[in-house]
Amino acid sequence: MPGPVKTEAVVLRSMRYGEADRILHVYTPHRGRVSAIAKGVRRTRSRFGGRLEPFFRLRLELHEGRGELLTVTGAHTVDGYARLRGDARALDAAARACDAVGRLFETGEPHPGVFNLLCRQLSLLDEQSAAAGRSSIGRAGALAFRLKLLLAAGLAPQLGACAGCGEREHLIGFSGAAGGVVCGACEAASFALGEEAYAFMADALARPLTETPEASDQALGRVERAISETLEHHAHLRLMPATAKTG
Numbered sequence: 001m002p003g004p005v006k007t008e009a010v011v012l013r014s015m016r017y018g019e020a021d022r023i024l025h026v027y028t029p030h031r032g033r034v035s036a037i038a039k040g041v042r043r044t045r046s047r048f049g050g051r052l053e054p055f056f057r058l059r060l061e062l063h064e065g066r067g068e069l070l071t072v073t074g075a076h077t078v079d080g081y082a083r084l085r086g087d088a089r090a091l092d093a094a095a096r097a098c099d100a101v102g103r104l105f106e107t108g109e110p111h112p113g114v115f116n117l118l119c120r121q122l123s124l125l126d127e128q129s130a131a132a133g134r135s136s137i138g139r140a141g142a143l144a145f146r147l148k149l150l151l152a153a154g155l156a157p158q159l160g161a162c163a164g165c166g167e168r169e170h171l172i173g174f175s176g177a178a179g180g181v182v183c184g185a186c187e188a189a190s191f192a193l194g195e196e197a198y199a200f201m202a203d204a205l206a207r208p209l210t211e212t213p214e215a216s217d218q219a220l221g222r223v224e225r226a227i228s229e230t231l232e233h234h235a236h237l238r239l240m241p242a243t244a245k246t247g
């Protein structure tokens, strides 16, 4: 249905196109991932200013034609997350968060919860990057965000009972193929998860992003492996690592 569209959106990617235009991938609450072209945006007098850059939260006015690409006709900043832009780790974390959302939720299917989650994560990165000039951005927060994306995608790992047979005791491993923790009898194709990683996953899923628990690097490594194997088996998707190696 061609015509005007008004929506909030977070810019996931912004790519140069032709002489003066940009192609945007944005994530919206009610239309999922949307691609749009902004014309003349790279001219100095563009009415869009610099706000069509990654991570901006905007109120967008779009025109929908026959094609898949909408046209940006207006853009107003809701939040530019300015502090985040001065911190290399926060920028990197924001890029990984946007990449994960864009790839796990790449269709027009509405997931308003995912939009809200992404906005909360960007706000949190913005706050953490400013805190006493010292970045507190780490792997635990990035993994908690991914676990919540899995939950929104209907792929939350089963943690309460063996994902193979339903046994509630002796849950020793994690199997991406089975979709959660597994018992000794079902352990084929699983890896040892360990209590700390298990507790992190359960807590991170139960608490808001602002209350993400801490955990050792070893435990977080196992959590990341559990998330990666779940995504590979059930969404055929490989995301980039949750954090840069130097982090």
Ligand SMILES: [Zn+2]
Pocket: 162, 163, 164, 165, 166, 167, 182, 183, 184, 185, 186
């Ligand atoms: Zn079992």
